[in-house]
Amino acid sequence: MVKKMLVLMSITAMTAAITACGGSSQTPSSSTTPAASTAPVATVEANKPKPEFKALLQYARFDPNTEVVAKFLNEKTGYKVTYDMLPVENPDDKLNLLMANKEKYAYMLLSGPQYSKLAASGALEPIDELVNKYGTNMKNVISQTSWNGAKLNGKIFGIPQTGSGTIVNTQLIVRQDWMDELGLKAPTTRDELYTVLKTLKEKKNVIGLTGGKSPLLPEVLPTFGIPMVSATATTGWQEVNGKLVNAVENPNMKKYLEFMKKLYSEKLIDQEWSLNQANKVIENFTSGKAAIISNAYFNAPTVQNALLKNSPNAKIGSFPYFKGDDGKVQVMGSAGISFYVGIPKWAENKEDIIKYLDLKLDKDIFKEAAIGKEGVHYKFENGNYFPILPKFNDEYNNASTFLTGVDEKNYPIYWQARVRKDPILTDSFNKIQEAAKGNIVLDPLAFAPPLEAIGKYNLKLQKLMEDTFLKYITGAEPLENYDKFVAQWKADGGEEMTKAANEWYAANKK
Numbered sequence: 273m274v275k276k277m278l279v280l281m282s283i284t285a286m287t288a289a290i291t292a293c294g295g296s297s298q299t300p301s302s303s304t305t306p307a308a309s310t311a312p313v314a315t316v317e318a319n320k321p322k323p324e325f326k327a328l329l330q331y332a333r334f335d336p337n338t339e340v341v342a343k344f345l346n347e348k349t350g351y352k353v354t355y356d357m358l359p360v361e362n363p364d365d366k367l368n369l370l371m372a373n374k375e376k377y378a379y380m381l382l383s384g385p386q387y388s389k390l391a392a393s394g395a396l397e398p399i400d401e402l403v404n405k406y407g408t409n410m411k412n413v414i415s416q417t418s419w420n421g422a423k424l425n426g427k428i429f430g431i432p433q434t435g436s437g438t439i440v441n442t443q444l445i446v447r448q449d450w451m452d453e454l455g456l457k458a459p460t461t462r463d464e465l466y467t468v469l470k471t472l473k474e475k476k477n478v479i480g481l482t483g484g485k486s487p488l489l490p491e492v493l494p495t496f497g498i499p500m501v502s503a504t505a506t507t508g509w510q511e512v513n514g515k516l517v518n519a520v521e522n523p524n525m526k527k528y529l530e531f532m533k534k535l536y537s538e539k540l541i542d543q544e545w546s547l548n549q550a551n552k553v554i555e556n557f558t559s560g561k562a563a564i565i566s567n568a569y570f571n572a573p574t575v576q577n578a579l580l581k582n583s584p585n586a587k588i589g590s591f592p593y594f595k596g597d598d599g600k601v602q603v604m605g606s607a608g609i610s611f612y613v614g615i616p617k618w619a620e621n622k623e624d625i626i627k628y629l630d631l632k633l634d635k636d637i638f639k640e641a642a643i644g645k646e647g648v649h650y651k652f653e654n655g656n657y658f659p660i661l662p663k664f665n666d667e668y669n670n671a672s673t674f675l676t677g678v679d680e681k682n683y684p685i686y687w688q689a690r691v692r693k694d695p696i697l698t699d700s701f702n703k704i705q706e707a708a709k710g711n712i713v714l715d716p717l718a719f720a721p722p723l724e725a726i727g728k729y730n731l732k733l734q735k736l737m738e739d740t741f742l743k744y745i746t747g748a749e750p751l752e753n754y755d756k757f758v759a760q761w762k763a764d765g766g767e768e769m770t771k772a773a774n775e776w777y778a779a780n781k782k
Contacts, residue, residue, distance in 0.1 A: 294305035313758070323621045325353045325378035325628065329369070330611070331360045332673055338666040341641055341674050348640075349631045351624070353378070374618050378625045379676065387430050387612035396429040396614040397622060406626040409633035413679040420780060421609045421719040430612030431629060431677040437684030438607040440708040441683035444491045444699075445557075445575070446564045448589030450476055458591050462495045462531065465594065469540040472563045480540040482562035483550025487532065487741035490604050491566055494534050495594050496524040496531075499602035499713040508715050509773055516716060516773045520737055520761055526754050532745045546742040559583055564591075569691070592707055603708040608718035613676040629676050638679050642686045644668045650689050659688040665693060717773060720780070725772035729765025734759060 329336060336342055346352050356377075358490060359366050367386060370377070371393075382390065390396050401411060407413040410431060418432040451458070451468075454475050459465040469480035483489065493499070498519050500508040509516040513754075519525060535541045542548060542562065555570065556562040558578035569573055579586050593603045615625055643650050643657060649664045650657050658667070691701040717723075740757050743749035762770075 309359065311373060322351045322628075323347075323624050325621075325625065326376060327353055327355050328367075328375075328377045328382055329355055329357045329673060330383070331358050331363060332670065334670055336670070336673060339670055339674070341671045345632065345637075345641055345674065347609040349628055349638050351628045351631075353628075354706060358467075371616070374616070376619070377616055377620070378619055379613050379615050379629065381433075381676065382430065382612045382614050384609070384612070384722040385727050387614055388424065388724065388727050390614060391424050391429040392724070395617055396615050397619065398427045398429055399431070399626065400428050402622060402626040403431075406623060407630045408633075408678055409630045409638075413633055413638075414677055414680065415680050417719050418609060418680065421721050422469070422612060423721055430614035432609045433611045433613060433675055433677050434608065434680055435610045435672075435678065436687040437680075437711060438605050438768070440603055440605055440704050440712060441568045441570075442490055442566050443569075443593075443704045443707065444481075444564055446589050446591060447557075447560075448587040449585065450478075450563055451589060452587075452711070458589065459594065461595050462492055465492070465591075466540070469535065469564070472537070473540055474656055476563065479542050479562035480557060481535070481564045482542040482548070482553050482556040483545050484542075484550060485546070485551045485738070487529075487545075487738055487745055489532070489566060491591070491593060492531070493528055494527045494604060494713070495763060496522075496595040496600040497596055497602075498522050498524055498528065498599070499604055500715045509717050511716055511777075516770065516777050518770055520758060520766070521770075526751065529741060529744045529751055529754070533747065533751065537747065540597040546746055554578070560586075567700075569697065569700040569704050573694050573696040576696050590703060590707070593711065595596075601711040602713050603711045605708070605712035605714045606712050612677075615758060632676055633679060635679070639682070639686065641674060642671055642678075642683060643689050644671075656692075657686055658692050659689045661693065691772045716777060716781075718724050719775050720773075721774045723769075723776055725765065725768040729769050733761055733765055733769070736764065 288687045313433075336357065342353070342355065364386065369388075371390065387396075402435065414432060418434055419428065422428045422430055422432040446458075450456075450472065454471055456471060459468050464560055472478060472480045497509075498510065500510045500519065510519065510522065511517075513521075532541070536543070536545070542553075542556065544552075548556075552566055554567075554575055557565045557567075558575060559582055565575075576588055579588065593601050595601050614621060619625060632641065643659075644664060644667065646652060648660065649668055650659050652658075659668075692698045717726075736757075740749070744751045744754070758766075
């Protein structure tokens with residue numbers, strides 16, 4: 273099934289070259305999922321010369337070869353690795369060209385779609401047997417769920433890399449000084465939100481709620497019983513009677529759009545919603561033009577500092593997550609596999625590549641690569657890790673770039689040192705996680721592998737949905753056409769995506 277992806281991609285041009293290089297000397301084991309191991313951890317054989325590797329990373333604005341973490345890993349593992357990066361523009365085209373030329377990379381950090389396409393084309397080595405034989409650490413620290421999320425047609429072609437664990441990214445923040453001035457209490461339902469927006473418009477003559485581009489507001493959508501669509505991955509899924517249903521087919525989606533259209537028609541939300549970029553949304557709030565925005569914790573320092581520069585006496589508050597029609601609170605969480613670490617079919621020294629990647633997941637090596645040395649880069653207090661500044665920022669700000677799989681139990685704890693680099697950032701992150709605690713819902717496909725049909729149609733259907741929903745909200749198209757939209761969504765690939773999603777879910781749900 274995965275091979276049908278070739279029809280979609282420019283990588284087709286290189287298929288003949290890849291095929292010509294023939295099969296690998298490595299064959300998948302009969303058990304395609306690496307099993308946990310209690311064997312002794314691999315150690316560096318100091319007297320044995322190690323091959324040198326070249327790795328391909330995703331784009332970032334620095335030279336990875338000069339980073340402290342790169343030098344540390346070379347020293348501790350005994351393997352010298354140099355790094356290239358994909359460009360910021362047209363990275364997939366560049367990747368296709370590199371693969372067509374059979375560039376001598378030992379491993380590559382790949383997005384989900386990149387991983388799926390290269391595996392389908394035959395460009396990646398199945399690593400099941402290699403991991404079972406040499407991956408002592410990775411079998412112990414990477415969960416079965418994550419390994420399942422790397423399987424394509426029953427084989428594993430890359431190491432799954434998760435990140436910070438399950439977190440919530442956004443919350444509605446408000447000009448608390450205006451709320452206090454008007455004697456308004458924080459809303460707990462969307463109807464109470466409507467009342468607050470109406471009062472702010474009438475009394476302060478400002479935009480009640482500003483936003484941009486995405487028609488889906490992650491703090492309001494769950495009140496309609498649609499909790500699984502995030503602002504950045506808008507083709508979400510929900511289990512209904514044991515099967516996955518896409519958000520666009522949930523009958524309550526139309527009710528959500530009716531609510532947003534009401535807010536728009538009464539000028540309670542930004543009239544430029546469909547045009548605003550992210551920077552414009554922040555500018556509207558920090559300049560005093562708008563009272564409320566959905567803000568991510570990582571933007572908190574930028575937002576607060578800009579607001580106080582413009583309005584020194586301003587105060588920022590936050591709203592609780594709203595109860596839905598059933599009285600329950602549901603909050604969209606973020607989790608899953610961020611990247612896959614693949615080995616090209618034509619790479620040399622594959623055994624050593626896996627040994628190297630496994631050494632990076634040795635408990636002590638991984639911890640120092642992630643957050644540095646205790647007392648130098650971080651301190652440990654009351655069960656928490658805190659960065660020592662400016663040393664942490666100077667030497668470990670880019671450390672996550674070098675991850676090739678993580679210790680899934682401990683990394684989310686180490687990672688929180690990164691949100692403790694700034695007291696504003698720390699406060700925002702903690703408030704969001706505390707407010708969401710106990711009510712987080714994840715997309716049931718969060719740990720699914722890149723499914724062929726979804727990779728094929730997702731971007732096109734996401735754009736169709738966003739463009740159409742913005743037209744409904746702004747009144748450019750009548751909401752009565754919603755059924756027509758759903759029919760088009762299904763015909764243009766939605767039905768195939770739903771079929772693929774349910775096939776995977778039926779085979780993997782617990």
